[in-house]
Amino acid sequence: MTELINDNLLKALQKEPVPYTPIWLMRQAGRFLPEYRATREKAGSFLNLAHSPEYATEVTLQPVDRFDLDAAILFSDILTVPDAMGLGLKFVPGEGPVFESPVQSEEAVVKLHVPDVGTDLKYVTDAVSSIRSALQGRVPLFGFSGSPFTLACYMIEGRGSRNFFTVKSMMYRRPDLFQKVISVNEKAVTEYLNAQIEAGAQAIQIFDTWGGCLADGLYQQYSLASIRNVIANLTREHEGRRVPVVVFTKGGSVWLKDIASCGADAVGLDWTMNLARAREEVKDRVALQGNLDPAVLLSDEKTVVSCSMPMVLSARAVMSSIWATVLISIHRLNSSMHSLTKCITTAVSITSENDDRFGAVRKSHC
Numbered sequence: 001m002t003e004l005i006n007d008n009l010l011k012a013l014q015k016e017p018v019p020y021t022p023i024w025l026m027r028q029a030g031r032f033l034p035e036y037r038a039t040r041e042k043a044g045s046f047l048n049l050a051h052s053p054e055y056a057t058e059v060t061l062q063p064v065d066r067f068d069l070d071a072a073i074l075f076s077d078i079l080t081v082p083d084a085m086g087l088g089l090k091f092v093p094g095e096g097p098v099f100e101s102p103v104q105s106e107e108a109v110v111k112l113h114v115p116d117v118g119t120d121l122k123y124v125t126d127a128v129s130s131i132r133s134a135l136q137g138r139v140p141l142f143g144f145s146g147s148p149f150t151l152a153c154y155m156i157e158g159r160g161s162r163n164f165f166t167v168k169s170m171m172y173r174r175p176d177l178f179q180k181v182i183s184v185n186e187k188a189v190t191e192y193l194n195a196q197i198e199a200g201a202q203a204i205q206i207f208d209t210w211g212g213c214l215a216d217g218l219y220q221q222y223s224l225a226s227i228r229n230v231i232a233n234l235t236r237e238h239e240g241r242r243v244p245v246v247v248f249t250k251g252g253s254v255w256l257k258d259i260a261s262c263g264a265d266a267v268g269l270d271w272t273m274n275l276a277r278a279r280e281e282v283k284d285r286v287a288l289q290g291n292l293d294p295a296v297l298l299s300d301e302k303t304v305v306s307c308s309m310p311m312v313l314s315a316r317a318v319m320s321s322i323w324a325t326v327l328i329s330i331h332r333l334n335s336s337m338h339s340l341t342k343c344i345t346t347a348v349s350i351t352s353e354n355d356d357r358f359g360a361v362r363k364s365h366c
Contacts, residue, residue, distance in 0.1 A: 002137040009070040013244035013266045022070035028063040056127035078146030084115035102158030114188045117195040125199040132200035143201030147208035148185035149223035186226045205246040212251020231263040260286045275314040
């Protein structure tokens with residue numbers, strides 16, 4: 001086992017003292033990097049890229065090599081699990097992910113099965129092992145999965161949606177079928193994440209991307225309950241240390257107290273929630289992670305710094321880690337990324353004088 005050189009993010013996720021506010025980005029490997037686009041062209045398609053442990057390793061390390069980040073995140077996709085169920089995932093230009101065989105009938109629900117992680121998803125665990133080896137202990141590696149509910153949204157709708165009417169139709173008309181889909185996904189996600197941990201993932205994030213589309217009560221019933229069950233059955237200790245789990249429900253700030261009680265070590269916040277107010281709600285139950293608006297990175301350096309500073313100062317007060325949901329494909333994001341790391345350096349330097357937790361100023365490669 002290679003000794004971890006920078007474990008600040010793992011400490012922050014467990015509410016331990018850290019010398020500065022750690023940074024990672026949800027999609028820190030992507031099309032804004034010229035080296036990523038070059039690798040993507042060599043691979044020929046996104047799926048070829050994701051299915052190759054060698055390519056996945058290469059693109060996972062690209063942002064870590066370029067920016068002063070505190071974690072690497074596995075390059076993969078949340079839809080690998082339903083794809084392994086035989087639903088036929090493809091990426092349509094201009095439309096995004098589409099399943100050839102969506103789960104829209106009782107017959108389709110009955111046919112659902114938990115994929116064999118050791119065979120159907122071996123390329124993912126091979127990538128995790130390869131990335132851990134290539135990192136050589138520089139920073140920890142995040143593994144991840146979509147939540148059971150979010151996966152169900154794609155599986156039933158067959159593609160992304162703004163309203164998920166097909167999903168909600170099954171949920172209201174045939175709750176028995178809908179719960180069956182959730183239950184299959186729950187077991188699949190648990191086995192998938194445990195396999196990632198066994199392969200070397202040092203932290204886990206569960207992306208509940210579409211949980212915020214549910215009504216109050218239904219969120220707790222269908223999304224949060226399944227997340228809680230997944231976490232309860234995860235391997236929480238590996239290689240002699242705890243494996244922190246983060247839950248991120250986009251649009252879920254109204255249920256923050258509920259999410260904080262699901263068994264996760266940390267809760268991810270989107271840009272609609274104030275970090276200080278969030279800390280008041282959850283007290284010291286969990287670490288908080290958030291919450292830069294991704295659109296900020298489309299702006300100039302001055303704007304990036306001015307928008308990031310309040311977040312960093314707020315994070316200092318509540319001992320949080322920082323991430324930005326970079327969901328955009330813009331070629332000029334490199335300068336904005338450098339602005340973000342510069343801003344953190346500046347803010348940590350400013351706030352370190354009266355707080356030993358931030359006594360060491362973060363290094364910057366900018």
